[in-house]
Amino acid sequence: MQLNRLIDFHKALADPTRLRILILLSHSPLHGQAIAGKLGLKPPTITHHMTKLREAGLVTERRERNTIYFHLKRQELEQKSLSLHSLLKEEDANMKHTNVNQNYNDSILRNFLTPEGRLRSIPAQRKKRIAILQHVATAFTHGQKYPEKEINQMIQRFHDDFATLRRELIMHQFMYRDKGVYELNPVEMWPTPEETGS
Amino acid sequence: MQLNRLIDFHKALADPTRLRILILLSHSPLHGQAIAGKLGLKPPTITHHMTKLREAGLVTERRERNTIYFHLKRQELEQKSLSLHSLLKEEDANMKHTNVNQNYNDSILRNFLTPEGRLRSIPAQRKKRIAILQHVATAFTHGQKYPEKEINQMIQRFHDDFATLRRELIMHQFMYRDKGVYELNPVEMWPTPEETGS
């Protein structure tokens, strides 16, 4: 996918009205006036948005007499969603041979992570475990609050035992919990694999 | 993920300059002036874009003397890329959940509807008839009022015997009539094919 297509795709998803339309269409196909009614907007506005969604390849339409029903194209959405990530991985791979940065942590990660980025197991050794926890922690954003359900989902991308990882993230002060909501600690508080003792 | 964060995420990826920045960062971390130089832009512009990328959780930064190096957060990019798709799947599942008979209903619909969506006949069996009525009801929009003439026309898309279908829609509480104007009942009032009795 070329850059312009990618931009149009993300532009299509960068508007609250269009997201609401997609959510509606995820329930069932709908015609223009029905969408307008449900969203409290006028038909021309819907035409405007459907044009963008169509150009982004996210919907198809089926005509029934005078009425046009719009359908969500789930598979296209999923496929295009990942295309930027794929593009950046390719870019990285093209560049890889120039970079020979091997440090200790990288080799731990290579050993414990699958190519898909999942944890083969949770290391028992403290040094390695800290390195892994640090890697998991970098998946989160500073200053952002994560409710329990959400943090579990994110951790589960690394390992199914999200409860253990979540507890360890707290124990080693990568994160803290306040009223059931989790947040990263500042990087200064993070332990390094080199430190001894707990 | 909340809708607003999802929108900010896609907004962040909906700009050519920011995509170029992400591509640069996929090769290696870079500091602001380096990015500005490579893209032929001025530092304030880079600050502007990095703010958006940071808020979208796509980059982190590391300070080295006076210089701030920006790093791409691949994990977060990949995870957020799929979150809309997940959201729509959840929405769909929730919808199906409220109507456990979806699969059963689907097979009824396949049997009684032509490819054009017209009714071959009105089922005699109560279960099947309810499923068909529900399908017809979803052609209408909640909160919208339909005068008799209009509702007849709409029902006639499904079957020429609109009088029977209209009467049944009322009888089974998919709709109600007030002063000759028809309107959908809330979905909670709709019967399911499973219910017995009338």
Place this chain on the structure above:
DNA sequence: TTAATAATTCGATATATATCTAATTAGATA
């Protein structure tokens, strides 16, 4: 403390776009 450098903030401007009303088009019906 003063100087140097990278980054940021502020204010201005140009472009993009979400939304509407009014008018028009396209398709189906009588």
Place this chain on the structure above:
DNA sequence: TATCTAATTAGATATATATCGAATTATTAA
């Protein structure tokens, strides 16, 4: 044919935002 309805187009407006130069802040160096 004339008519009805859904959708679209055109034009207007308001808001958002990408970019810049000028001024300011933050951090390090002398």
